[in-house]
Amino acid sequence: MANRAILLSLRAKTLLTCRHRTQTVKSTRDTAMPSHSPKLLDMIRELIATPSISSVSPELDQSNRAVIELLASWLDDLGFAVEIQSIPGHPDKFNLIAVLGTGPGGLVLAGHTDTVPYDENRWRHDPFGGQVDDGRLYGLGSADMKAFLAIAAEAASGFAAGALRQPLIILATADEESSMHGAQALVDAGRPRGRYAVIGEPTGLRPVRMHKGIMMESIRLAGRSGHSSDPALGVSALEGMHRVLAEILAWRQELQERYRNPLFAVPVPTLNLGYIHGGDNPNRICGECELGIDIRPLPGMVLEELRDALRQRLARLLADSRLQLSCQPLFQGIAAMETPAASAIVQAAEEFTGHAAGAAAFGTEAPYLQQLGMETVILGPGHIAQAHQPDEYLALDAVPPMLALLTRLIHRFCVQPQG
Numbered sequence: 348m349a350n351r352a353i354l355l356s357l358r359a360k361t362l363l364t365c366r367h368r369t370q371t372v373k374s375t376r377d378t379a380m381p382s383h384s385p386k387l388l389d390m391i392r393e394l395i396a397t398p399s400i401s402s403v404s405p406e407l408d409q410s411n412r413a414v415i416e417l418l419a420s421w422l423d424d425l426g427f428a429v430e431i432q433s434i435p436g437h438p439d440k441f442n443l444i445a446v447l448g449t450g451p452g453g454l455v456l457a458g459h460t461d462t463v464p465y466d467e468n469r470w471r472h473d474p475f476g477g478q479v480d481d482g483r484l485y486g487l488g489s490a491d492m493k494a495f496l497a498i499a500a501e502a503a504s505g506f507a508a509g510a511l512r513q514p515l516i517i518l519a520t521a522d523e524e525s526s527m528h529g530a531q532a533l534v535d536a537g538r539p540r541g542r543y544a545v546i547g548e549p550t551g552l553r554p555v556r557m558h559k560g561i562m563m564e565s566i567r568l569a570g571r572s573g574h575s576s577d578p579a580l581g582v583s584a585l586e587g588m589h590r591v592l593a594e595i596l597a598w599r600q601e602l603q604e605r606y607r608n609p610l611f612a613v614p615v616p617t618l619n620l621g622y623i624h625g626g627d628n629p630n631r632i633c634g635e636c637e638l639g640i641d642i643r644p645l646p647g648m649v650l651e652e653l654r655d656a657l658r659q660r661l662a663r664l665l666a667d668s669r670l671q672l673s674c675q676p677l678f679q680g681i682a683a684m685e686t687p688a689a690s691a692i693v694q695a696a697e698e699f700t701g702h703a704a705g706a707a708a709f710g711t712e713a714p715y716l717q718q719l720g721m722e723t724v725i726l727g728p729g730h731i732a733q734a735h736q737p738d739e740y741l742a743l744d745a746v747p748p749m750l751a752l753l754t755r756l757i758h759r760f761c762v763q764p765q766g
């Protein structure tokens with residue numbers, strides 16, 4: 348196996364400096380892989396011990412700098428060209444772009460460095476302790492998704508820059524859990540460019556090639572309040588919203604008849620009426636009313652087109668009223684994503700895992716990487732059911748297969764790229 352020769356020469360080269368590299372060399376050769384490297388476990392625990400909560404609430408939001416610096420130091424030691432990218436307008440948030448090898452194309456292993464906030468009272472384990480209990484590593488970000496970043500670094504340690512015909516890029520982002528500012532900054536900068544990407548979100552070691560998008564929109568109507576005894580004294584925003592609700596439900600029906608994808612557990616786009624606020628007193632004409640909706644579009648549905656369609660529809664509906672309509676996104680939204688089943692990265696992920704690529708119910712940074720030209724698959728250790736929960740954990744038996752998977756993917760797309 349060519350891979351083995353390269354790895355063996357690498358082992359000779361790195362024997363003096365880095366113990367965990369030789370461990371990787373061994374584990375990639377042994378298909379049984381009796382255990383993960385203790386060094387790798389320490390790396391995962393170090394990332395967990397470094398808080399990096401992101402939140403739209405400023406009192407909970409933290410810098411991710413320490414996590415980025417930890418990863419940067421590991422990857423620098425492994426010979427990567429390491430760049431820490433600052434994020435315009437967010438001085439305490441950073442992305443990391445680390446590149447091994449040169450040239451166009453290549454494979455990107457991507458993960459976010461941030462975690463969601465946690466509720467201390469509901470955790471039985473220290474969220475930053477990395478405690479191992481019954482084969483599970485507990486900690487905030489253990490499954491979602493700090494372990495993946497450590498495993499990616501460990502997998503990379505088995506390769507030397509000179510052995511790569513296309514570059515290997517490890518990408519670590521900021522603020523995925525809150526605002527996607529990190530991913531947006533990458534798109535704005537037009538980097539990194541890779542041919543393929545793996546995002547290591549917790550998918551239980553099964554490849555995912557599509558997910559729905561997420562939109563949350565506010566619809567406000569402004570009329571005029573007045574005494575309830577005479578309707579001519581005001582313009583009721585609440586009655587206007589009654590018409591808006593009927594129109595939105597009809598639109599939902601149309602969307603669900605038009606779009607369907609059987610790979611999703613819920614095969615149609617959803618539209619949820621989340622909240623409504625309006626009015627104050629029974630004896631006053633309601634002057635203002637706001638509705639909040641959540642839309643989960645299928646791949647093929649474009650966020651901006653949906654926003655335009657909603658606005659136009661409601662504007663037409665209310666043209667004969669004296670109500671003022673305003674439609675605003677509550678956040679910029681996450682696009683739906685789909686990578687074709689025929690993509691080489693999907694095919695390789697299916698071949699190496701033995702599972703057909705499916706669909707996820709959660710959003711990721713994949714649409715941003717796609718905008719940068721990468722065909723993207725989502726594939727990582729741990730389960731989404733354990734993410735964003737008290738006592739989040741990663742089952743440690745997922746680590747060796749994930750390490751082996753990434754090693755094979757690096758070999759396929761960087762050492763032996765096909766055209």
Ligand SMILES: [Zn+2]
Pocket residue numbers: 459491492523548549
């Ligand atoms: Zn995540």
